[in-house]
Amino acid sequence: MDSVEVPEVVVLRLPLYVRALSQLMSESAEVVSSQQLGSLLQMTPAQIRKDLSYFGRFGKQGRGYNVRFLLNELQEILGLDREWRACLVGVGRLGRAIINYPGFHRDNFRIVAAFDGDQSQVGNKIGAFDVQPMSELSETVCDKKITIGIVAVPAQQAQNVINELVENNIKGILNYAPVAANVPMNIVIRNIDPVLSLQSMTFYLRHLT
Template sequence: MPLEIPEVVIDRLPIYRGLLSRIMDQGRTVISSHELGIELDVTPAQIRKDLSYFGRFGKQGKGYIVQDLLDELENILGLDRRWTAVVIGIGRLGRAVASYPGFEEEGFDIVACYDTSPDVIGTEINGIIVQSIDDLPNDLKTKSINIGIVTVSSEYAQKVTDLLINGGVTAILNYTPSRVQVPREVELRNINPVLFLQSMTYHLKKLFDEN
């Protein structure tokens, strides 16, 4: 555990956790790295190595106690508590995001929504009244807000991101196709479906060219 942990390992832990959670629901109590690997299509060694960065959670000759490993992963990832998020930009996407039940189910509470349009401010989504973006800086001071979800249109992405960061938010989920600049200590994840499509077409093209 004194070791530097690769970021790719951190990114895989939520995947392991998701699978373990499903396995728990199925009522299984013990599982080996081999079986986990088959489900996820990764090598058992990968899973064991990844987990070894954090401790020794398995039972030799047996495997992992599903419940125990799940607890360990949730502890490591900080999923043994709830986190708060705000959604900024309540267009079609923002509305879909703000009302997605998966966030609450997984421990992420959307506590406020913001927009600039008077047509949208005051309307309700998922039990939350949409506020003016002008309220954001003050809300960031007075409420505890962990994560900013940015679903504004591209041109405001950087501005909104800066507002969040100035208000002390250190985790940003950017649904905008813009690449935003953040200080090194801020966690940023980008969701840009077009980039996925554009890497898939590389392979599609090859297929088409063959025939």
């Protein structure tokens, strides 16, 4: 219940459980043990049980967890039982790819507006909607009940864009720009940075060939 004392690492793992449970649902599994879930996700059963125990007692001793029930509970805990609306900032190649990526939509994250600081992009049609100028951010965020901003601008502009988003009432930021952006403590930011992933990977590969 008291989300303040749930370790962040635990929260980061909950979506993995949601995904595994969704898969089990689609396979018509009715019950799953922490053991099975663990081997599906390559984690120890103890960790799964401990993680879940932060939020309640969802299992039955001797049996395991009801798949549908646990999935529902976790979705509610994560706030996934509703639609989330996001705006995209930056409609270059990356931004366009993000808009067209069907994965967000499938999981109830809807991109409902697109902005760009570049005048030459403004007014262009991208998918279903027009690219808007940043000056319309405030109004659109309010009108369309947007809570999440997706940042797909060049590194140099990212911090400014993020500042603008925060000033205009955006609460969560998914940042694709390769920068360690600064945000106020009450804002949640997540960075997507494949180059960083590769650069830590090569540490382990460097002695090959």
